Amino acid sequence: MLPFEKCPVCGGELKEKVVEKILHGGKHTAILQVTAEVCLHCGERLYDEDVVKLFKKIRNKLKRQDLIGFDPSGQAFTVDKEWLNKQMQPAANRVG
Numbered sequence: 001m002l003p004f005e006k007c008p009v010c011g012g013e014l015k016e017k018v019v020e021k022i023l024h025g026g027k028h029t030a031i032l033q034v035t036a037e038v039c040l041h042c043g044e045r046l047y048d049e050d051v052v053k054l055f056k057k058i059r060n061k062l063k064r065q066d067l068i069g070f071d072p073s074g075q076a077f078t079v080d081k082e083w084l085n086k087q088m089q090p091a092a093n094r095v096g
């Protein structure tokens, strides 16, 4: 199925696992469960060529806002920069 028997990154052992993949297209996000070969050493994921094609198809669907076959799954948010900066301030500036 895959051209690799060992991880191409670190040479570690690969194991077939069901993983959660997050795809972005335009402003939208889609989540799906797919089977991948996962490196037990570094966590690198290898996908079958057909699966990679499927990812591309899903990204294009998201870009086109073609949501047939997709179910709503909560909302996606962009973390506000102002809020983020507040969280990143040095501990000395924080109350308590």
Ligand SMILES: [Zn+2]
Binding pocket: 007, 008, 009, 010, 011, 012, 039, 040, 041, 042, 043, 044
């Ligand atoms: Zn690896």
